[in-house]
Amino acid sequence: MSGAVAVPFLDLAAVHLDLRDDLDVAWKEVLAHGRFIGGPEVAAFEAEFAAHCGVGHGVGVGNGTDALELIMAGLGIGPGDEVIVPGNTFVATVEAVRAVGARPRFVDVRPDTLLADPAAVAAAITRQTAAIVAVHLFGQMADVDALARLASQHGVALIEDAAQAHGARYLGRRPGGWGAGAAFSFYPGKNLGALGDGGAVVSDDAQLIDKIRLLADHGRSPSDRYVHEASGRNSRLDTLQAAALRIKLARLDRMNAARVAVVEQYRRGLPSWCVPVAEDPAAEAVYHLAVVQVPDRPRVTAALDAAGIGWGLHYPVPCHRQPPFAEYADGPLPVVEAAAERILSLPLSPGMTPEQVDLVCEVLHDVPI
Missing domain, CATH: 3.40.640.10 (Type I PLP-dependent aspartate aminotransferase-like (Major domain))
Structure with a gap:
C-alpha cells in the first residue's frame, strides 16, 4: 500500500x-x-x-x-x-x-x-x-x-x-x-x-x-x-x-463501551492462532489495548505493515530484563518471558469502524501460519 x-x-x-x-x-x-x-x-x-x-x-x-x-x-x-x-x-x-x-x-x-x-x-x-x-x-x-x-x-x-x-x-x-x-x-x-x-x-x-x-x-x-x-x-x-x-x-463510559465493542468484534473475527488476552470473569475490562498472542510475530507484523495497519508491543522486554532493573531479578519469570515473545497490540480506538476491524481480521486470516 x-x-x-x-x-x-x-x-x-x-x-x-x-x-x-x-x-x-x-x-x-x-x-x-x-x-x-x-x-x-x-x-x-x-x-x-x-x-x-x-x-x-x-x-x-x-x-x-x-x-x-x-x-x-x-x-x-x-x-x-x-x-x-x-x-x-x-x-x-x-x-x-x-x-x-x-x-x-x-x-x-x-x-x-x-x-x-x-x-x-x-x-x-x-x-x-x-x-x-x-x-x-x-x-x-x-x-x-x-x-x-x-x-x-x-x-x-x-x-x-x-x-x-x-x-x-x-x-x-x-x-x-x-x-x-x-x-x-x-x-x-x-x-x-x-x-x-x-x-x-x-x-x-x-x-x-x-x-x-x-x-x-x-x-x-x-x-x-x-x-x-x-x-x-x-x-x-x-x-x-x-x-x-x-x-x-463526562464521555469516558461511552468511549469505553466503544472500545469494548471493537474488542468483541475482534474476538469473533480473528483467526484461531491469534489469541486475545482473557478477561477474568470477575472483571469488567475497558480495553486500553487490544492485546493478542501470536505464534510468529515477525511474520504477522510484516503482513500488517504491508496492509498499512498500525500495531504496537506492550511489552517485548520485561522489566526484570531491562538493564537498570536486571540486578533485582531473583530468577526467571516463565509466563512473562514467554508472553513477551508472542504479544501484539492490534489497532484500537473508540471511533474505530466495524469495517476497519474486519480489515484487520481479514489481513490476519491471510497470514500463512
Missing part, C-alpha cells in the same frame, strides 16, 4: 475532533481567569474523578509515574523496603519503586490475563515487604480481591497502578478503594487522556491524599504558603489539563 495508513493504531485526531467545540470553550474560560496553576477546574476535576472511581478523595499530579511514587512516599516506603511488582508492566511502575529507594521484587503473571498471579505474590512476601503493587494492565484490573486479602494478612500496603484502567471494574468496583490508593496516568493515549502529561491519585484515605498534595507542591503547608513542612517536589496537574479532562470524563 506504499506506506498508506488503512487503520491507525490509535486515532487521537478523530477522538478530539468531536470535542473541539467544548475544548475551545474550556480554553477561553481558563484564559479569562488566568489561574493556570491551581485554578478552579483542578479541584472540580479531582472531586469528579474521585466520585467516578467510587472513592472519597483525589489529587491531581504531574503524571502517572509521579502518582505511584507519591503514594509510596506518602506511605513512608523507602530504603530497606521491598515492593512486589509483576514483571509484565511498563517500566514506570518499577521506576517509582526505585525513586523512593525501595527494592522491586518481581513476580510472574497468570497465563490467561497476563496480570499478577496472587500465588506468585504470596510466595514473594518477606519480612521486608512494604507493599504490593496491583498493576491493572491493558484496561483490565488485576485480582485485587485476592491481592487485598494478601496485603491485609501480612500487614502490607496494596497500591493500585491503574494507569491503563480508567473506568474498569473488579467485582463491580473501580480502582482506588481496594487498598491505600490508585495511581492514574492521563498520558494522551490513555482511555482518559489529557492534552499532554497528567496524573492523579484517588483514595478513601484523606490523610494520604493530604500528604501527597503537600509533597507534590514542594512540601508547602496548607495553612501558610511560605512554610514548607517537608522536602517535596513539583508535581501538579495544571488547570488547562484539568479542564480538558473534565470534558473527557
Whole structure:
C-alpha cells in the first residue's frame, strides 16, 4: 500500500475532533481567569474523578509515574523496603519503586490475563515487604480481591497502578478503594487522556491524599504558603489539563463501551492462532489495548505493515530484563518471558469502524501460519 495508513493504531485526531467545540470553550474560560496553576477546574476535576472511581478523595499530579511514587512516599516506603511488582508492566511502575529507594521484587503473571498471579505474590512476601503493587494492565484490573486479602494478612500496603484502567471494574468496583490508593496516568493515549502529561491519585484515605498534595507542591503547608513542612517536589496537574479532562470524563463510559465493542468484534473475527488476552470473569475490562498472542510475530507484523495497519508491543522486554532493573531479578519469570515473545497490540480506538476491524481480521486470516 506504499506506506498508506488503512487503520491507525490509535486515532487521537478523530477522538478530539468531536470535542473541539467544548475544548475551545474550556480554553477561553481558563484564559479569562488566568489561574493556570491551581485554578478552579483542578479541584472540580479531582472531586469528579474521585466520585467516578467510587472513592472519597483525589489529587491531581504531574503524571502517572509521579502518582505511584507519591503514594509510596506518602506511605513512608523507602530504603530497606521491598515492593512486589509483576514483571509484565511498563517500566514506570518499577521506576517509582526505585525513586523512593525501595527494592522491586518481581513476580510472574497468570497465563490467561497476563496480570499478577496472587500465588506468585504470596510466595514473594518477606519480612521486608512494604507493599504490593496491583498493576491493572491493558484496561483490565488485576485480582485485587485476592491481592487485598494478601496485603491485609501480612500487614502490607496494596497500591493500585491503574494507569491503563480508567473506568474498569473488579467485582463491580473501580480502582482506588481496594487498598491505600490508585495511581492514574492521563498520558494522551490513555482511555482518559489529557492534552499532554497528567496524573492523579484517588483514595478513601484523606490523610494520604493530604500528604501527597503537600509533597507534590514542594512540601508547602496548607495553612501558610511560605512554610514548607517537608522536602517535596513539583508535581501538579495544571488547570488547562484539568479542564480538558473534565470534558473527557463526562464521555469516558461511552468511549469505553466503544472500545469494548471493537474488542468483541475482534474476538469473533480473528483467526484461531491469534489469541486475545482473557478477561477474568470477575472483571469488567475497558480495553486500553487490544492485546493478542501470536505464534510468529515477525511474520504477522510484516503482513500488517504491508496492509498499512498500525500495531504496537506492550511489552517485548520485561522489566526484570531491562538493564537498570536486571540486578533485582531473583530468577526467571516463565509466563512473562514467554508472553513477551508472542504479544501484539492490534489497532484500537473508540471511533474505530466495524469495517476497519474486519480489515484487520481479514489481513490476519491471510497470514500463512
